[in-house]
Amino acid sequence: MTSERTITTLSEPSQPLRVCHECDLVSTVPPLACSESARCPRCQHELMVRKRAPAQQALALAIAAVVALVTSLAFPFISFSARGLERAISLTDAMATLSTGNYIMLAVVLWMVLLLLPMLYLGMVIVIHTAFLLGRRPPRGMLMLRTLRHIEHWMMADVFLIGVLVSLVKILSLASIGFGVSFWSFCLFVVLMLLISRSVDRDWLWNVMAPEPAPPAHARTGRTAQSQKLVGCPVCSTVNDYYHHKACYCRRCGEKLHMRHRHSVQKTLALLLVSVILYIPAMILPIMTVSSLNDTTTQTVIGGVLLLINHGDYPIAAIIFLASVVIPVAKLMALFWLCLKVGRPQPWRPEVRMTLYRITEFIGRWSMIDVFVVALLAALVQLGVLMHVSAEPGIIAFGGVVILTMIAAMSFDPRLIWDAADHPDLENNDISTLSPQPVVAGKAQDTGP
Numbered sequence: 001m002t003s004e005r006t007i008t009t010l011s012e013p014s015q016p017l018r019v020c021h022e023c024d025l026v027s028t029v030p031p032l033a034c035s036e037s038a039r040c041p042r043c044q045h046e047l048m049v050r051k052r053a054p055a056q057q058a059l060a061l062a063i064a065a066v067v068a069l070v071t072s073l074a075f076p077f078i079s080f081s082a083r084g085l086e087r088a089i090s091l092t093d094a095m096a097t098l099s100t101g102n103y104i105m106l107a108v109v110l111w112m113v114l115l116l117l118p119m120l121y122l123g124m125v126i127v128i129h130t131a132f133l134l135g136r137r138p139p140r141g142m143l144m145l146r147t148l149r150h151i152e153h154w155m156m157a158d159v160f161l162i163g164v165l166v167s168l169v170k171i172l173s174l175a176s177i178g179f180g181v182s183f184w185s186f187c188l189f190v191v192l193m194l195l196i197s198r199s200v201d202r203d204w205l206w207n208v209m210a211p212e213p214a215p216p217a218h219a220r221t222g223r224t225a226q227s228q229k230l231v232g233c234p235v236c237s238t239v240n241d242y243y244h245h246k247a248c249y250c251r252r253c254g255e256k257l258h259m260r261h262r263h264s265v266q267k268t269l270a271l272l273l274v275s276v277i278l279y280i281p282a283m284i285l286p287i288m289t290v291s292s293l294n295d296t297t298t299q300t301v302i303g304g305v306l307l308l309i310n311h312g313d314y315p316i317a318a319i320i321f322l323a324s325v326v327i328p329v330a331k332l333m334a335l336f337w338l339c340l341k342v343g344r345p346q347p348w349r350p351e352v353r354m355t356l357y358r359i360t361e362f363i364g365r366w367s368m369i370d371v372f373v374v375a376l377l378a379a380l381v382q383l384g385v386l387m388h389v390s391a392e393p394g395i396i397a398f399g400g401v402v403i404l405t406m407i408a409a410m411s412f413d414p415r416l417i418w419d420a421a422d423h424p425d426l427e428n429n430d431i432s433t434l435s436p437q438p439v440v441a442g443k444a445q446d447t448g449p
Contacts, residue, residue, distance in 0.1 A: 017215045017239050018047040019225040019232025022354060023418045026221050026230065026239070043354050043418070047237070054201035059129040061196045062122045068189035069118065076180035078164070080380045089379050091182055097379040103391055106399055110375055113156040113368075118193065121151055125200065132208050141209050142253055145202070146235050152197065153406070156368055157190045162319075163372030167380070169308075169316045206236045210252055215239040226419075231257045264413040265339045271408035272335055278400045279328060285394030288374045290381075300394060301325065301370060323369040324398070331367075331405050334360045335412060342416045353417045361409045367402040371395055 015028045023043040032038060037049040051057065072091050079088040095110045124144040131138035138144065168177050206212070216230060219239055225231055231242040233250040240257060242248055248257040261267075286298035299307065301324045308317035334356050341353060374395045381389040 016048075016212060016237075017219055017221065018237055019230060019239055020045050020047060021232060021234050022414045023350075024224045024226055024415045026219060026223055026225050026228070028221050043351060048203050049201065051199060051201040051204065054199070054204050055129045055133050058125055058196060058199045058201075059133065061192055061199055062125040062129070065189055065192035065196060066119075066122050066126070068185045068192060069115075069122075072182040072185035072189055073115075075182040075185070077182040077186070078168075078180060078376075078380060079178035081176050081178070087380065088178075088180065091186060093379045095375070097375075103396065106371070106375070106391070106396060109399060109403070110372075113154055114160055117151050118155050118157060121148065121155060122196075124148055125196065128205065132205075137209070145205055145209060146253060146255060148200070149202070149235055153365070153410070155193065156365055156372075157186070157193055159366055159368050160372045161187065161190050162366075163369045164376060166316055166319060166369060167373045167376045169313055203237065206253070210236075212236075212238055213251060216241050224418075226259055226415075231259050233257060260415060260419075261411065261413040264411060264416060265342055267411040268335060268408045269339055271404050271411060272332055272339075275328075275332060275401050275404040275408065278397045278404070279332070282394055282398035282401050283325075285397060286392040287370065287394040287398060288377065288392055289390050291388050291390075298392065301398065304370075320370060320373075323367050327363050327367050328401055328405060331360050331364055331409070335405070335408055338412065338417065342419075350417050354414060357409075357412070357414050357417065364402070364406045364409055367405075368399070371399045371402065 015030060017026060018029055018038075018040075019026050020040040020043060022045040023040060025040055025042045027040060027047065029038045029048050032048060032050040034050050034052040038047045039045065040047055075090070076088040077091045077093075079086060081087075092115070095107050095114070124147065128138045128141060128144055131141070164183075216239065219228060219230055225239070225242075229242050231240055231248065232238070233240060233253060233255050235255040236250060236253040238250055238252040240248065240250055242257065242259050244259070249255065250257055283301055286300050287304070289296060289298045301320075305317050305321045305325075308314075308320065338353060338357060338360075374391050377389040378391045
């Protein structure tokens with residue numbers, strides 16, 4: 001189990017400084033042993049984590065994930081048989097079916113989040129860690145390390161797997177289902193990707209790539225970076241001076257720096273407004289059509305939930321209702337509320353707003369379940385005039401809502417929450433006198449000052 005350390009804000013030259021990317025507090029990170037992590041004492045955001053054998057672990061998992069993904073592409077994924085007819089599809093058939101129709105943009109999104117981005121991510125992890133194990137500097141290493149952070153949020157293999165299971169429940173009453181080798185390989189791939197996201201030690205990678213420069217001499221802990229004209233790099237965590245009169249770039253990795261994201265609230269509100277406009281046709285228009293010899297029916301998002309309830313599939317109906325109705329609406333309301341509170345400063349429990357923002361950012365991607373369900377059914381259920389499923393315009397609008405709300409959450413700068421709270425400077429606050437509190441196996445142990 002990963003242990004945690006609360007960060008001390010007592011300045012120690014031998015210990016690295018970190019600027020929290022969520023509340024802007026400058027803190028000193030105490031020495032960490034393997035499998036320990038350090039968290040901000042103000043908002044509990046993870047600032048640093050130490051992995052055991054980071055290069056070997058990440059490389060082994062990445063190679064295994066590539067093998068699992070290639071295997072899942074090479075064999076049949078799922079087979080579908082009804083009334084004497086049978087159809088088997090591979091993992092790429094769902095995306096290929098949409099690309100041959102009128103939904104090229106949706107197909108592109110599926111190709112990106114299920115195949116291209118994961119392959120790019122795994123390729124970079126393998127190249128970087130292999131080079132370090134061989135004692136060499138990877139080509140374009142800085143660019144690859146920066147890219148790793150930016151594409152993590154857009155890989156959705158785990159969401160697609162849940163969508164597959166929901167799709168199977170929807171058609172079990174119509175046909176018999178068989179699982180191919182690719183299905184089990186893809187399940188293994190999903191597990192490995194979740195493990196890789198936890199095994200990559202970014203601080204270790206950056207220290208090997210380029211030693212961390214000394215922080216500015218005027219940097220003080222227990223205060224916000226903004227009050228000291230400092231800014232922390234969101235990619236490599238280096239503390240930098242910030243100059244308002246010109247563009248600033250990290251002196252370690254070259255990432256462009258922002259004291260606060262420019263027009264963060266305005267961009268978030270604009271994206272939310274477009275999402276609300278798209279959400280109306282996403283709920284009204286049909287998302288798919290099911291045709292058979294007897295009749296042709298179209299299903300909206302709510303119609304699909306009601307159909308599952310009529311068939312007695314209450315757990316799956318609950319999942320679809322939560323992912324397609326509750327989560328998008330809750331996310332829109334939460335982001336609107338956060339933007340409103342940022343515009344009306346008041347010192348009321350900013351940690352509550354921070355928790356709401358983290359939940360909102362985490363759950364947004366799971367609304368893609370319905371998009372994946374429609375894509376899979378459109379590829380799988382193709383039995384000519386006997387039975388077939390086709391995607392409808394409503395799924396395009398719904399996919400747009402999901403993507404725009406994800407971008408809106410990324411556009412919102414959580415540091416504004418703490419700015420709006422109008423807290424006094426923390427230099428004389430209790431937070432500046434905290435000592436490290438290592439937590440081993442979930443139990444805190446006082447190490448003294």
